[in-house]
Amino acid sequence: MSIDSDALIDWYGETARDLPWRRPEVTAWQILMSEIMLQQTPVVRVEPVWREWVARWPVPSAMAAASQGEVLRAWGKLGYPRRALRLHECARVLATEHGDVVPDDVDVLLGLPGIGAYTARAVACFAYGQRVPVVDTNVRRVVARAVHGRAEAGNPATRDLADTEALLPARVDRAARFSAALMELGATVCTARNPDCSRCPLPTCAWVTAGRPASDIVRRTQKYDGTDRQARGRLLDVLRAAPGPVERVALDLAWTRDPGQRARALDSLLLDGLIEQTRDGLFALAGEGGAS
Numbered sequence: 091m092s093i094d095s096d097a098l099i100d101w102y103g104e105t106a107r108d109l110p111w112r113r114p115e116v117t118a119w120q121i122l123m124s125e126i127m128l129q130q131t132p133v134v135r136v137e138p139v140w141r142e143w144v145a146r147w148p149v150p151s152a153m154a155a156a157s158q159g160e161v162l163r164a165w166g167k168l169g170y171p172r173r174a175l176r177l178h179e180c181a182r183v184l185a186t187e188h189g190d191v192v193p194d195d196v197d198v199l200l201g202l203p204g205i206g207a208y209t210a211r212a213v214a215c216f217a218y219g220q221r222v223p224v225v226d227t228n229v230r231r232v233v234a235r236a237v238h239g240r241a242e243a244g245n246p247a248t249r250d251l252a253d254t255e256a257l258l259p260a261r262v263d264r265a266a267r268f269s270a271a272l273m274e275l276g277a278t279v280c281t282a283r284n285p286d287c288s289r290c291p292l293p294t295c296a297w298v299t300a301g302r303p304a305s306d307i308v309r310r311t312q313k314y315d316g317t318d319r320q321a322r323g324r325l326l327d328v329l330r331a332a333p334g335p336v337e338r339v340a341l342d343l344a345w346t347r348d349p350g351q352r353a354r355a356l357d358s359l360l361l362d363g364l365i366e367q368t369r370d371g372l373f374a375l376a377g378e379g380g381a382s
C-alpha cells in the first residue's frame with residue numbers, strides 16, 4: 091500500500107501548526123538549530139529557547155564566538171546538553187570552513203559535527219527544498235501503519251530511508267512538502283499511543299484495513315525520577331546558576347540521595363566535556379574553568 095500524497099499535502103496546507111521555524115524567512119542555520127533542539131525535546135519547550143538563540147546567534151559565526159559555557163547556560167533545561175556542545179562545534183566549523191553558511195548537500199552536512207542521518211536530510215529538505223527522505227520516529231510510525239499494516243515501527247533499520255524515499259512524489263517541491271506533512275501527521279494525529287484515525291487525511295491505511303492488529307513490541311516506560319540523567323541535570327543546574335566555578339560541596343548538596351550515583355554523574359559530565367575542573371579543584375561549565 092502507498093500513501094496518497096495529494097490528500098496528505100492538502101491536509102498539511104489546511105492544518106499544519108504555525109511553528110516559527112517553518113516561516114519562509116528562516117535561514118538554514120536557524121532551521122538546523124531547531125532540528126537539533128527538537129530531536130529529544132517537545133515543541134513547547136523548544137520554541138522560547140529557539141527564539142532566544144535566533145536573536146542571539148543569528149549566524150554560525152555568532153555562536154562560534156560564544157564560549158561553551160555560554161551555550162550550555164543558554165541551553166537551559168532542554169535536556170541532553172551534549173547536543174548544545176556539538177552544535178557549538180558545528181557552528182565553529184561552519185564559520186571557518188563553510189563561509190558561515192549551512193551546506194545544502196546531504197553528504198557534506200553528514201560530515202559536520204553532531205549532524206546525523208536525520209538532521210542532514212531534514213536541513214536539505216526543509217531549508218533547501220530537496221527531494222530526500224526525512225525519517226524520524228514519527229515518520230517511521232506512520233509508514234509502518236499506513237503502508238505496512240503494523241502497529242509500530244520497531245527498531246530503526248537501514249531500509250527505512252529507501253522505504254520512505256519510495257513514497258516521495260516525483261516533483262521536488264511536492265516531495266519536500268510531503269516530507270513535512272508526513273512528520274506532522276505522526277506528531278499530531280498518528281501518535282504513538284492514541285492515533286486519532288477519525289482526523290486522518292489518508293483515505294486508506296493498511297493497519298486499519300488489517301483490523302488494527304496489536305503491537306508485539308514490549309514498551310519500556312522511561313522513568314526520569316532518580317535516574318543518572320536526573321542527577322546529571324541537577325549538577326549542571328548548579329553550575330549554570332553559578333557565576334563561576336563552585337566547590338565540590340555545592341554539587342554534593344544538589345544530589346544527596348545517592349553519593350555513588352552523584353559521583354557517577356559527575357564523572358560522566360567530566361568525561362562528556364560538559365564540565366571541567368579547575369587547577370584548584372573547583373568545578374565549572376565547559377570552557378569556564380580556565381583549564382584550557
Ligand code: SF4
Binds near residue numbers: 235286287291292294
Ligand atoms: S488511519 Fe490512523 S493509524 Fe492509519 S495513518 Fe491515519 S492516523 Fe495513523
